[in-house]
Amino acid sequence: MAFHVATTKSRCPRQDSNSRQHPFTLTFMALLTEEVAVEPKGRVNKVFRAITAIVQDKYPDAGVNDTSMQEWARFRSYLYRTYKRLSIHQVQSVLDYLDELFPNDPELHVSILQASPRIIGRPVDSFLRPTVTFLRGLYGNDLFYKAIRRNQDLLLTHGVGYKAETSSAESIQSFLQEQMGFSATAITKLKRKEPLIFQRPLYTLNSVVAFLDDLLQHGNYTDYEIRNTTAKLITKHPRMFALSVPFKLQPQLEFLEAHCNLQPSDIAKAIVTKSGAANLLILSIEENLKPSIEYLSKVVARGSDGNGDLKHCLSTYPGTLNLALPNIKSKVEFFDSIDPPRINHDGSRIPSQGLAARVLLRAPAVYSMSLSDNLIPKIKFLAGVWGMKVYDAASCALETDDPDRSFALLLGESPTILSLSLECNIQPTYKFYNSTGYIELDDNWKLKPKAESVRLIRGREIGVSLFNRLLPRWHFVRSKQVSDQMPSPLIPLDILVGATDAAFCSIYNATDEEYDEFKAEAIPRLKFSSQFDTWLKTGRPIELE
Numbered sequence: 001m002a003f004h005v006a007t008t009k010s011r012c013p014r015q016d017s018n019s020r021q022h023p024f025t026l027t028f029m030a031l032l033t034e035e036v037a038v039e040p041k042g043r044v045n046k047v048f049r050a051i052t053a054i055v056q057d058k059y060p061d062a063g064v065n066d067t068s069m070q071e072w073a074r075f076r077s078y079l080y081r082t083y084k085r086l087s088i089h090q091v092q093s094v095l096d097y098l099d100e101l102f103p104n105d106p107e108l109h110v111s112i113l114q115a116s117p118r119i120i121g122r123p124v125d126s127f128l129r130p131t132v133t134f135l136r137g138l139y140g141n142d143l144f145y146k147a148i149r150r151n152q153d154l155l156l157t158h159g160v161g162y163k164a165e166t167s168s169a170e171s172i173q174s175f176l177q178e179q180m181g182f183s184a185t186a187i188t189k190l191k192r193k194e195p196l197i198f199q200r201p202l203y204t205l206n207s208v209v210a211f212l213d214d215l216l217q218h219g220n221y222t223d224y225e226i227r228n229t230t231a232k233l234i235t236k237h238p239r240m241f242a243l244s245v246p247f248k249l250q251p252q253l254e255f256l257e258a259h260c261n262l263q264p265s266d267i268a269k270a271i272v273t274k275s276g277a278a279n280l281l282i283l284s285i286e287e288n289l290k291p292s293i294e295y296l297s298k299v300v301a302r303g304s305d306g307n308g309d310l311k312h313c314l315s316t317y318p319g320t321l322n323l324a325l326p327n328i329k330s331k332v333e334f335f336d337s338i339d340p341p342r343i344n345h346d347g348s349r350i351p352s353q354g355l356a357a358r359v360l361l362r363a364p365a366v367y368s369m370s371l372s373d374n375l376i377p378k379i380k381f382l383a384g385v386w387g388m389k390v391y392d393a394a395s396c397a398l399e400t401d402d403p404d405r406s407f408a409l410l411l412g413e414s415p416t417i418l419s420l421s422l423e424c425n426i427q428p429t430y431k432f433y434n435s436t437g438y439i440e441l442d443d444n445w446k447l448k449p450k451a452e453s454v455r456l457i458r459g460r461e462i463g464v465s466l467f468n469r470l471l472p473r474w475h476f477v478r479s480k481q482v483s484d485q486m487p488s489p490l491i492p493l494d495i496l497v498g499a500t501d502a503a504f505c506s507i508y509n510a511t512d513e514e515y516d517e518f519k520a521e522a523i524p525r526l527k528f529s530s531q532f533d534t535w536l537k538t539g540r541p542i543e544l545e
Contacts, residue, residue: 048083051091051120052076055113058095062110071114078117086121097124101132108149115152122156131157138207140246147210153179154210157203171202179209180231194238208241211249219268229272237278252281252289259293261311269315276319283321292325299332302357309361317364331367332356334375339408355408359415366418378422379411385430385439386410386456387447414459429466433457436474437490461497470496472519477508479518 055064055075063069064076079086098109112119122128135154136144147154176182182190191198197205209230216226234241243249256262262280270277283289293310300309314320320328339355359366369375383389388407411417420426427445434441439457440448447456464470477491495507505515 047086047088048079050088051079051083051086054088054091054095059106059110074115075113075117078120082121090123091120093124094120094122094128097128102145102148111149112152112155116156119152119155128155131155134203135207138203138245139210140250143211143214143245143250146214147207150213151206151210154203154206157206169198172198172200172205175202175205176234180227180234182231182234186235190235190238193235197234197238197241200242204244205241207245208243208249211245215253215264216268216272218264219272220265221268221272225272233271233278237282240278240282243282249281252285255285255289256280259290260314262314266311266315270318274316274318276322279322280314280318289321292321292323292328295325295328296320296360299360300357302354309357313361313364320360320364320367323368328367330371331359331375334371335359338379339412355412355415358412359418363416363419366415369418374422375418378418378426381422381426381445382411382417383407384444384446385441387449410456410458414463417459417462420462425466426462429462429470430457432466432470432474433461438493461493464497467523468519472515472522473504475522476510476515476518480508480510 052064055062062072064072066072095109098112102108119128132155135147135157138144139147173187176187176190177184212230212233213226216229221229240249253264253267256267257264267277267280270280280289296313297310300313335356336354366375386407417426430439430441430445433439442448473496474491495504499507501515502512505512
């Protein structure tokens, strides 16, 4: 329904000398004293039309009277329901306050009226001013402005200097449903898991949501991705949403940037893509972050500039900072026992990154693994297949008959091998290399002393996929050799492991389509066969996809 306002040239009644003068008085009084043409559907209340007129005069390009503009639908609907309780003076006082609050930003004024039309019914002195004072204290001036631009409903926050219209639990539940997309079932589960979140004031939850919205914007994520990420954080880390933005969350960001060179965009990407990254915003600076970062900085600084490396480590695996400092130190001491620091004649340390730093930088998730149940068994296994002996089971101290063969250097080439499962990845892959003749191992997974192997199978040759690369390529070449009655030499390791599919097909005179068809048929069969022994030993399900 469009409004067609017929203005007149009649003089307005004289105003009280004590009343405040507004540039729109003529329009208001004309509307209240003269006939106004409206659509045939019925006569619209004069106050309703006066309010829309003042908004139209205030923001002439906004189109409040254009009913085809859906942006104003909520505002018009609110007026229809509440115009009897509104006064011209109340509406004008709110618009004046918006001018005072956000000068020279009419676009934001319009956004507030469109998204939160209830604001025109809120008293300025007893409602809006106390709310803004509180929010500015909560966010700080800069973040407050950004927060309002992204969530205009913050100006309607309940519980500051006035009586709340609904209980805290009802407000929180309504916010989670309407703003965050929570289902009734999800809210019920959250109430069981963290009931205290429903006893917090809504403005606390709202301020943290706005803070995260601002932070995740630095990662160039869509509004949909931001809302989904924030909803997941509410479910997984509900206690974060009871924290203060200016006294806890904002200082965390500033600390991480100053001490780790982690920018807001780095933290945003980590929160979205890495499990446990949200704890970077929750952990105590003095008790957790500061001592751990200082120690880790010293470790990665061995033979490097340190600062950039630590940033890479924490961006890759922020969960490192979730570990207790004694736990981190025990892993560093363990890797130092395998690769002792090099010392000069004068007792000073020779600059060298060392195995502890290499693992931390290239495979930081390894630091979260158990020494006794995970890392030590892997080290002992790798020592055996690399022709070395473990002479101290507790520390995994190693010895070798070949002085040129260093376990630390071999492991340091590809420390990510330690993140693989021993039973499900490392052993099956070495079994493949042993059965195909690349190496010779005895029944105890030890390299035979006089084995005439082509070479040691190093970490980078274990890290490739057994099911998607090694087995399909091996069997594909074997099938061609049988059909062509060709001899069966070993496929060179650099081709078997490192060549692209296109290069591999070119070398063996096959088309990409031919090899893709072979893989589609063979991989499920090969995977089943290769995983069968593992299933018998561990009960791990066989994956056919």
